Amino acid sequence: MTHASQRQLTEFRRHHVGFVFQFYNLISSLTARENVAIVTDISRDPLPPEEALAMVGLEQRLDHFPSQLSGGEQQRVAIARAIAKRPAVLLCDEPTGALDSRTGIRVLEVLEAINRTTGTTLAIITHNEVIGDMADRVIRLRDGKIDAMHANALRRPPATLRW
Numbered sequence: 001m002t003h004a005s006q007r008q009l010t011e012f013r014r015h016h017v018g019f020v021f022q023f024y025n026l027i028s029s030l031t032a033r034e035n036v037a038i039v040t041d042i043s044r045d046p047l048p049p050e051e052a053l054a055m056v057g058l059e060q061r062l063d064h065f066p067s068q069l070s071g072g073e074q075q076r077v078a079i080a081r082a083i084a085k086r087p088a089v090l091l092c093d094e095p096t097g098a099l100d101s102r103t104g105i106r107v108l109e110v111l112e113a114i115n116r117t118t119g120t121t122l123a124i125i126t127h128n129e130v131i132g133d134m135a136d137r138v139i140r141l142r143d144g145k146i147d148a149m150h151a152n153a154l155r156r157p158p159a160t161l162r163w
Contacts, residue, residue, distance in 0.1 A: 014042065014043070016043055016086075016089060017087050017089050017090075017091060018082030018083055018085060018090040019091050020075075020079050020090065020091070020095035020111075021078065021093050022095065022097045024077070025103045026081075028065065029065070030065070031063045032053055032061055032063070032064055032069065032077045032080075033062040035066070036080050036084050038081070041103065044085075045086060049062075051084075052080040052083055052084035053076075053080045055080065055113070055114065056079050056083075056110045057110070061073060062119065071098060072099055072103035072104075075096075075098075075099060076107065086118070088120065089156065090111075090115075090122050090123070090125045091123050091125070092111065094126050095126075096108060096124070096126070096131070097127075097128075101163055105158050105161060108158035108161070109157075111124070112157075128163055129160065131161065133155070133156040133157065133161060134156050137150070137151050137153055138151075139148055155157070
């Protein structure tokens with residue numbers, strides 16, 4: 001990867017990496033289905049948008065616009081968009097940061113289910129240390145460098161996390 005050209009890096013990201021952003025980055029003039037289809041239209045072997053949205057529990061909200069969805073539903077559309085291209089790695093930047101704890105736990109349950117059912121590797125970047133209790137491995141950064149790393153012998157289910 002360190003010797004890849006910009007084009008090769010773009011191709012790698014397009015086909016192998018999914019991104020879930022803290023602030024969703026949904027297009028307000030598109031429905032949930034259309035926001036997911038943006039990714040599926042350029043992917044090699046995508047999930048149908050309807051299937052990706054069903055995986056995150058939004059099969060009844062396909063034709064709703066972002067303004068018609070709650071914050072948690074918008075975040076789940078963003079997750080559906082990221083998983084629709086069947087990424088090998090899913091990078092989640094503060095996926096619960098803008099959500100209340102109950103909705104955040106629902107989002108974490110969705111992410112855990114995606115990891116379990118599809119085998120997608122999750123990297124959750126967060127300041128919320130409690131979320132680390134559900135991970136296989138926790139890597140702590142300080143000043144841009146790895147400060148500590150440990151494996152969880154016993155992972156906690158998202159529903160048991162409190163913050």
